[in-house]
Amino acid sequence: MIRVEHLVKTYPGQAAEAEDGRLPSALRDVSLSVARGEFLAVVGRSGSGKTTLLNVVGGLDRAWTGRVEVAGQDLARLPDRDLSLLRNRTLGFVFQAFHLLPHLTILENVTLPAWFGTSDRDRGEAEGRAREALERVGLGNRASDRPTRLSAGERQRVAVARALLNRPAILLCDEPTGNLDASTGAAVLDIFLELNRRDGTTLVIATHEPRVSEAAGRRIVLEAGRMVEG
Amino acid sequence: MTPRAQIGLIARFLGRSRGHFAFAGVGLVVGSATLAFFLALSLGIRERVLNRLYPVNQAELVVETVRLFGLGIEVPSRLDEASLAALRTLPGVTGAYPKQRSRFQAVLWGGREVIGRDARVEAFFDGLDPALIREELRASEIEVMGPEHPGTACAVDGDCGSGGRCDAGACLRRTWWDGFRDPGGRLACRADSGCPPDFACRGGRCVVPCGEGCGGPSAAGVACVQGECLRTCATDASCDPGEACQGAGADRACRRLSCRLDDPRDAESDDAERLRGRVVPPPGAAAGSLPDRCPAGTYCATDTVLLATGACEAPIPVLLSPFLLEIYNRVAATALDLRRLSGLEVLVGVPFAMKYGESYFVEDDSWERRAIRRCRVVGFSQKAMDFGVTMPLGAAQRANAMLRGRDAASEFTSVVVTTARNEDLPRMISDAQVLGLVPAPRSEEARKAANMLLILTLVFALVSLVILGISAINITHTFLMLVTERRVEIAVYRAVGARLLDIRLLVLGEAAALGVLGGMVGVAVAWTLGRLVNMVAASLLGRVPGAPADLFLFTPWVVLAGMACAVLFALVGAWVPAGRAARTDPATVLSQG
Secondary structure: OEEEEEEEEOOOOOOOOOOOOOOOOOEEEEEEEEOOOOEEEEEOOOOOOHHHHHHHHOOOOOOOEEEEEEOOEEHHHOOHHHHHHHHHHOEEEEOOOOOOOOOOOHHHHHHHHHHOOOOHHHHHHHHHHHHHHHHHOOOHHHOOOOHHHOOHHHHHHHHHHHHHOOOOOEEEEEOOOOOOOHHHHHHHHHHHHHHHHHHOOEEEEEEOOHHHHHHOOEEEEEEOOEEEEO | OOHHHHHHHHHHHHHHOHHHHHHHHHHHHHHHHHHHHHHHHHHHHHHHHHHHHOOOOEEEEEEOEEEEOOEEEEOOOOOOHHHHHHHHOOOOEEEEEEEEEOOOOEEEEEOHHHHOOOEEEEOOEEEEOHHHHHHHHHHHHHHHHOOOOOOOEOOOHHHHOOOEEEEOOEEEEOOHHHHOOOOOOOOEOOOHHHOOOOOEEEOOEEEOEOOOOOOOOOOOOEEEEOOEEEEEOOOHHHOOOOEEEEOOHHHOEEEEOEEEOOOHHHHHOOOHHHHOOEEEOOOOOOOOOOOOOOOOOOEEEEOOOOOOEEEEEOOEEEEEOHHHHHHHHHHHHHHOOOOOOOOHHHHOOOEEEEEEOOOOOOOOOOHHHOEEEEEEEEEEOOOOOOOOEEEEHHHHHHHHHHHHOHHHHHOOOEEEEEEOOHHHHHHHHHHHHHOOEEEOHHHHHHHHHHHHHHHHHHHHHHHHHHHHHHHHHHHHHHHHHHHHHOHHHHHHHHHOOOOHHHHHHHHHHHHHHHHHHHHHHHHHHHHHHHHHHHHHHHHHHOOOOOOOOOOOOOOHHHHHHHHHHHHHHHHHHHHHHHHHHHOOOHHHHHHOO
16 A cells, blocks of 8 residues: 655755764655555654654655655656645545644534545535544534634544545554543544554554554654664 | 635635735725726716817818918818818728818897797808718717607608607607708709809709719719709609609609798798798699698798798708707806706707898898708707807708808818728828818817826826735735745645645635725725716816716726736735745644644
């Protein structure tokens, strides 16, 4: 489902082969593959390159070298139009900071991916799917609320519902429980596990929390941009 | 992203950032309002003031005069048929329509029907080619009288009253254009020099001699009958009013009916029946083949006031200037204690009489040349004389020939030259100088005024564009700020599938919507200001005759220009922010938390 070969990511001003080898958020010759329906945890300390890896795999970051294939498509060769379509249809993102839009209702936040779809009909059907996704994360009764009225855990569940709207094959989650307390984090993790087991959704979760990585089927460890385990 | 989804997102964003957009849109409102205001004012003055004096694609030319020691002296050139023929060959010229003023004194009386008693005034008139004002008459008729609707059922024109005509079994209004054509008439003479150009004196009356035949483009249905070009006919219906289809076989043609009044002084009577006189049949006419009296709608026009004999003629149709009505209402009616007139339409159809050769001011022609002719107002035209009446050119030429002879009837006072394009005018004017013709003073003044107006319009349009340019800079700043504020929102859009183009179009769409709103408000502001200016102008210029009630002309193009400029400058202003929005790096923004 995902194949990464010799991925190198350098931020402007950084040298790919810096002497101290501890430059944050750069990726150095990372190679991995994730099978369909797999649950992969990417662990490592802050600045080890977890988020960068997810951004590259998710097509949000295009400045890298190496080879990255997602759902059989070579990201380096995809034009913006196709890459955007891939993000819209095949990928779902869940961010540590939720990134819900405060001026929209919960339901509107969840239907957001449908606004950037290719047909108005799809957008018309999105509301039903959004309500379904909200039910699934236990927030079916909060559809008309604004995100500011929700707790952190609820916001993250809304973000999960948004990622699920188009029933993506791959879910990329960046520290999804990082801002949550233990019990709320556990509830969110349960949702991910259910998605993975019941729907066969491929999960790639960047985390530094042991309970998340322990729940994953496989884990890789990044350290200073290098994959040191997995 | 579909256009519908895009419009939905733009609407949401506009609603969310009302304050910012209101601030950014102020400049657009001011700029588009300024532009629309001055464009509408310029168009209004051009259309409602200048074009009435000096229509586009037209120039009125007169014989050039040279000033010598303060006196205007005409250079030795004539404006006659030869000059017209030469003018018509100039590049770009589509027509040359001569005008001829009366060259003798006259008085008129009439108007009892509308002002309560007969007005008696010195009469001035001119004649012009009806073809020149055909379109103008149609437009001004609808403006004054409203659109025409079929009325009651009828069989003949007489069933529809004096102001109507019967068309396909239904009464229709007799249009101004229908009415304004030379009704023809007979002119007594002693020699060819007493006849209009192209006429010859035969048997004491002016006729069109056959010469080399009666051909020509306007001679359809005209044949040479006994040495005279006459319209062939089968029945009286083919003939002009006052004519009858007379003769037999090849000699059958429209001939004007001769008539006689009981007394020459009856010509001054207002009794329509007495004015119809008695028809005098030509020698050899079959008894009962001709009417006893001049046909309804005509009168017996005597050759001179001293004679009881003449020919049946229809009243001469005349046009009045709208300016004349305003002068009457605002000056004469008050000063002379006469009834004010409610509008132009009440004067249509009003009859009056004109006595050629008489004056309240000067002693002139001998009695034997004086004659009375009946006239009827058929409409209004901006090209009619401001202080006088305007009749078809043929009628004016006949009158001038009657009183002053052929020379007077063959020389024109001025000529209105039309060109294919307005741009052809300067060259035509330059070419016409070779013929000794120059723009009439009124045309020249109007042209200078038009040029001044154009310059002022350009200056104010430039000012408007500067304002819009400044507003575009303001929009750039506002949108850059908004794009920065919305970095996370834009990054989320990208994460859920927005293309670079979607982001760019979203920002430009917001700017376009702002431009449309700003343009609409701006045009509305301009329109409101226009109403206010009209009110102020009405109070200041209320007593100035000819001042238009509305100085502004808000055409769809003005509205479109105001809005289009607002949209254009909004898009220009948002171009850089749209690029910056599209370049927002979602990876960086979303990773920052």
